[in-house]
Amino acid sequence: MSQIDDEIYVEIDDKIDHNNDIHHKIDLDNDINKPHEISDDKIDSNNDIQHKIDIDNDINKPHNGKLVTKIEVSPNEKYLVTYSEEDHSIVGWNIESKDKSQLELDKTFKLSDMILFQMCVSDNKKLAYINENKYLEIYDMKKNQKIKLDCDPRFSHYYYCTFNLNGEFILYGRFDRIIFIYSTRTKNNKWNCKRMYKKQNNFKFISISKYDKLYSFSNNSIYEYNLITEKNKKIFGSKEKITNKNIRISSNEKFICIRIINKLIIYSIELEIPIASWDINNDTQLHNFVYRAGLIPLLFPLLNDNTIMEHYWNECLGWLRDKGQLSNEYQTESLSDIIRTTTKYVFGILDGHIWKVKFEEILSKMNLTFENTDENIENWYFDNDFKISNEIHKTYDHLNIHLIKPSMDTIYALFQKVKPHSKNKKELESSQNLIKWEINTLDACKIKLKVFKKINVNNQWNEEDLICTRVECINESLNLLEIKLLDDSDIIILTSIGLFIYHFNENNKSISLNYYYYMIIDRYSSNVTKNLKNYKQIFSKSTLPLPNYDSFKCYNGWSSYIKDNKESLLKYGVELLTFGIKEHNLELIEDIYKACIKYFNEDLRNNRMYLSIITSTMPLLSEYYPEYISRYSFKTTMIIDPSFYSIKYENVNLHLYSFQYHQLVNLTRSIWWLKYNTLMEKLRDNYNTIYRIINIIQILIILPILPIYFITFFIFSKFNFINNIEEYDIFSIYFKITKIFDIIFLKIFKHTKTPTITFMNPYIKFINYPKEYNWFLELIIPQPSPYVETICKDIYKTWNGETLIDFKWNTYGKYYYIIIWIGFIFLLGCFTAAATIPQQYINNDIQQILLVISIVLGFIHLIFEIRQFIYNPIKWIHNFWNIFDLIAFTLPIYTSIYWLQTNDKNNITQLLSFSCLFLDIKFLLFFRVFESFGIYFAIIISVGKKVSSFLVVLFIIIISFAHTFFILLSPTNPNFSFKEYTNNSDQNNPWNIVPTYHQVFKNGTMDLDSSIIQQPDENTNMFMNFGTSLFAMYLFLTGDSNALSNWTYINNPSLVILIVLFSLYIVVYLMNLFIGLLSNAIEKDNNRISFLIQKAEILAEIELFYLLPHQRRWKEWFPEVIYYYANVDKTREKIKEMINEGEWNTNEFSELKQKLLKELNIQYDFPNLINK
Structure with a gap:
């Protein structure tokens, strides 16, 4: 209970x-x-x-x-x-x-x-x-x-x-x-x-x-x-x-x-x-x-104890009386005890009967415009303790009412009214004839707005009624097309350069721009109606479209308004920040960045979505201004969500374990299991004998395969194919046994509880993919997420990036990686078996089947490589592992096809050897996802990229020496044969540099007239060909100088000089310099960051090319917000380390971080930290 x-x-x-x-x-x-x-x-x-x-x-x-x-x-x-x-x-x-x-x-x-x-x-x-x-x-x-x-x-x-x-x-x-x-x-x-x-x-x-x-x-x-x-x-x-x-x-x-x-x-x-x-x-x-926000149906059911409800129901009764639908016996009735409001109707009770009144009729009758329609309401960033905020803003300027009630039908109808020729001055009066708007264009690039208000409806309009004026300076020439009042305070203006929505605040007599969308409409064109077709489609949806790039470029005032308005910034902030980055507007970028951090800091519980403005534009920031990523990463590290701010003691070590808060667990897969248990329940109650017989049969089934039973039910339970809602059979004993083990485990390890604290990962919506997509196009060129496009070191220097990868890996990454690995093992096993097992031990038919399987599996892996190439050819080429994968898959496919066609293994021995080599190394590369192995693979690639330019220089120098030796030592007369002795004066002739053997007599004299000459070959003088000359220099670089030992050095001073230069400059100096560079590069990249980046790239590859388009939109796998646990002791160590290295930034979120340090009992001088 x-x-x-x-x-x-x-x-x-x-x-x-x-x-x-x-x-x-x-x-x-x-x-x-x-x-x-x-x-x-x-x-x-x-x-x-x-x-x-x-x-x-x-x-x-x-x-x-x-x-x-x-x-x-x-x-x-x-x-x-x-x-x-x-x-x-x-x-x-x-x-x-x-x-x-x-x-x-x-x-x-x-x-x-x-x-x-x-x-x-x-x-x-x-x-x-x-x-x-x-x-x-x-x-x-x-x-x-x-x-x-x-x-x-x-x-x-x-x-x-x-x-x-x-x-x-x-x-x-x-x-x-x-x-x-x-x-x-x-x-x-x-x-x-x-x-x-x-x-x-x-x-x-x-x-x-x-x-x-x-x-x-x-x-x-x-x-x-x-x-x-x-x-x-x-x-x-x-x-x-x-x-x-x-x-x-x-x-x-x-x-x-x-x-x-x-x-x-x-x-x-x-x-x-x-x-x-x-x-x-x-x-x-x-x-x-x-009334103004149109939220009557939504709010009134919450106001049943409010005086507004009485006024509201009285208006309903009044409407019924006016329509003559309320009989005399009900004329004196007033407020009903129970009222129900819907979008269409309001329902009330009179004398036990139910009456309905249409909403549109009531709204047209109700007089809800009090003395001041711009009455102040509390700032929507209210105090978290529910006390009235000291900062009060005007209702409709601040709340931006068009975000709540955009009249899309009105806007769409405005396009229908556009005529080929329009006046550059337009006027509109309110329905009560108390407010008048006057719109003019000035000097082609200016638009002037005037608002008039008269006290008495019977008076004529005059200049004394003018209460507000605003002049807009636009970067392009414009013409008025149409205007339309949304209400007395909001007006829509359609011009040749776009659509404007302005709001008039009578309280402070000001006009503000609430919305702008850039369009090009040539009103003098006879095809103006046709030109509007695309724009009508854009504005045909239920909400206003996001401003396009030119909306900010054409009118600077629109950018300023969004930047300074909280809810507009949240809605249009990503587009505005994108514009600022592409235009290299550093002031705008800085203002938006600070505004997002500020608004989030004002209400940590409810304003975290402002951080998504920054994280959604990180691909562009990484390209143009990567310092902002580093700044954001360190300033938002160890952010606490106040809703979960407490130290808890866990029975297991959950350090850096990432998760999302689940309200529900989907048990849909186990519906049939529940139905089965419900049936067993009925059997127990109504047919007890049959129930007992079934239980005995189940026991006899379980006992012989007890380990398999536990493994199977563990898997089924983990993936929710079974549940413990009802347990009426012997098979369900698994749940009882696991509960017993859990109790025993807790009792044994109860003394090893670890204090943990929960942090929020600040990369909000960073891993989410676009909601709108084409399923077929996503298979060819998938839309990326900010995470996929932004894989940089600055993100993974803090726990935020590490926990982000851990969440992805534990949620889906490791399962797909295992499947890919198993698929490759099948390819490796089939091809290796066909190529390695001797013919006398394998049937020819089986061998052919193995080769066919190798071809099929090879093509499956190759298809994914081709998709990666299509997605981003340049990035694919720059990744060394992709080139290696291409060879590892293509070579076995070609070898298998060629073998099946020729049925002659002897002709493809070299292909088989290289195919097996690349497949074996590819198998080894799968271990790079594990940290103990992955760090070394990351070092190999990162160090290779850093010294690649040095290797190019070294290669060019080796080519130069190879060229020199080729000219110096190649035969001057190429007319010789390796099979027929050629005697000439060319000292580079292979016959002249091979060893010559003379007979030695017992008295010590030699027979110089006869000799035995070793027959030369292509390796006797490796400088006969430029390719072998280059290879000879490589051998010399490794310490093998045999290629130069066939010449006498005393008669070839040029040769001696070149050997000395090469050995000193290349072998001694440059090679030792190369070793030093490698050492420095290895020391710099020998850290977890390189490994995390490598793992992030693997996960990005799985997301884009192995997950289906709809899977990339699963909120279970790609949530907007991620949390993670951290060991309190390790957190203290990490914070002290960051303080010592000057990375613990307290200029922002100072109060939050001060509370964290206090909670962790870290002694500090907070003012000095801020100054530092």
Whole structure:
């Protein structure tokens, strides 16, 4: 029960609509023990609670006039159900009656006396509810049939259920923390489970939205998990202690609204940060913002105890009265106890009946413009302790309202109105005739904006009404095409050089530019409509497109605005920083860099996405300004996410172990295992004899293969093919045994707990790939991530880079690397066996099969090399290992094909030898991924690159000496034969320099008239050919001077001089210099950084060419944020090392790093550190 007690504080409102999802109000404090109070007589053999249900379609008085306590709307607003606790009944209502405001009663369900805990309904009238004992019932209201679930264990207790937009049924069980997603296609009155997840124990459940989003709470932070994409992200973190019983959430496709006690927070799904917050008790601020931002459906369900709700419902009643749809008996009715708002309607209760009012009708009638529509609200970078911030900004200048409510339909319609010829002066008046905008073009490169306001609507416009003017200086000539008011404060201006959106703030009488997109539109062209076609396509999406490169180049003011506006910087910052780098605008680069660090430092819990602006542009920074990467890497090292800032004692050493915080574990693969255990449960309860016989058979199967059984189940469990949700068979004993071993292990090693601290890796979105992609093109030329494009030493000098690689390696890298290695081992084994095993020991047919397999495997490996070459030919050529791999794969393929064609091994002996050589060395190269081996491979390549220019110089000098010796020692008369003796005066003639033997008599005299001459060959005088001359010089360099020993030195002073020069200059001086250079280079590169870079390149190769395009978008493998553990003792040592080397930067994040040093008990002089 302790596990459950930790998770009983949940309060959710669930008002379901098409674009707005509010979650069920649940209070579990009083119900947590009730599942254990169910008596056995309430459970039948199929685990169904017996309910008395009477269906009456002719009741005139809903719920017999009793109070309605719950209202639930189907996901797409087609059906509605109400529940009365007093009457113990559920009533269904049809929403889709077009002209009626009062809903038609459809059906009534009379329940037993058991209190209903929660309910939900689908668009096709499938009703699901959970009673007070946490048992689930599902009914088809059309067919009056009960529906069962195929994965429904007997004693399951459920605490939450809902339907998503696709009509799927989502169910959450508290005890096992399992989330089930069922298909609602009924087959034999049963729904089949499609997906299954298990919630982590340290995350407390809040709710699940109809958009397949799970909301949970952990470490004072609220998280969202997408059940479709499996993307996990933190949406809000608080410094002050809060509990999830104080949290209420409302969401749609663009925003998540969170209410915590009396605080409202709006989280932007697009920007991934909280963008606004205010006190719920400030009705004026709330009133203005809700109306202007168009967030009424989203926020109002969170305001049921607010005066705005009363005003809101009164407006609904007023509309009904005006339309004559409210009878006299309801004229005096006021606020309903329960209101549900959706995108299309607002639903309320009058005298037990449900009434609906269209939103668009209410919004057109409501007068929500208070005295000052630019009333101040709290800065959206509010204090983390929920106190009102001292820094107050104007609402719509700061919040940049067009980001919340971009009228894309209005913008698209603006293109439709463009005419070939337009005036250069345009005026627009507001609907209330109180605000007028006047737009003029001046001197072709200027645009002048004027805003007029008059007090009395009946007065004529005059210059005295002018309250604000702004003149824009553009770098290109422009012409006005069309203008359109979004509202009184925002105007869209379409010009020949692009689209502008301006905002007027009446409070400080200023006009600000909120958006600019560069376009070239020739209004004098007869084909202007055709030219607009591409731009219409760009603006046809639901959000404003990101500014293009020329948007910043054409108008400097737009760059300044983005740089100085927080939310605009987050949305357009990557494009702006990219522009600054390409334009070499150092001031702009520095300003953006400092702004990102500043905004992140202001709110470490919620503003980490600002760091992604820097990390997303690292490929360009690495190319042009690599010092920024080094600066960022050292300044952001050991950043603590305050949500997890604590020292914990772990049973194992997790130093530099990287991970992401998971809310859920996907157990979809083990659905059939759960179904099997559910079946075994039924056999145990109903057919115990058969159940026991099956258990005995399972024992007999396991005992003979016990080691294989444990290995198999370990693999299945690791990859979630099996689970321990239900354990009703002998095969599941694996889970019991592993639990026992875990307990024993903890008891034995409990004294070896290691203190660890959790850090956040600052490379936010650094490893993510573009969301939009073409599957076929990705196979040929895949889009890279910033990680793939930025493999440099500065990243891997700190723990950030190392943990980044470790995460990738442990998540998917090592598995794919093993598969690649095994594939190569098969190639090596087949080819080596065919080439090495003597003919008498291998059948010719088997040999041919081995060669065919070698060809197939060789081509598979070669295809990946070709893909790498196509992706980046220059980079591929510059990588030595790629050239080696090409030879290692191509040579065996060619040799195997040639052997199969000729069937003669003797003719390909040389090819076989070299093929085996390259394959053996290639096998050795696979060890470079291991640190003990990889460091030496990294040294070989890095040192070779550094001394390559020296080797070129040395080679040229050797060629020069080879050329000299070739001229000096080559025969002057080439007309000689090695088979026929040639006697001439040419001292370089091979016949003249070979050894000559004379007969020696006993008296010591020699017979000089006759002699025996050794027959010369091509190696007698190696300087006859320039190639052998060059090889002779190489032998001389290695210490073999035999090629020059056939000449007498006393008669060849030139030869002696050349030998002395070569030996002193090349052999002695240059070779010793070369050895010294190698020593220095090895000492410099003998570190882990070179190895990490090499491993990063291997992982990048696996990502681009071995993972499928959709796999590169898996959030499980490529999360936006990564965390890592660090051993406290090693962290202290690392910090002291960085302080001594001057790498511990405290100019930024000084407060955070001061807390870290204090926590680690490191004595320091902090002011001196900052100065240093």
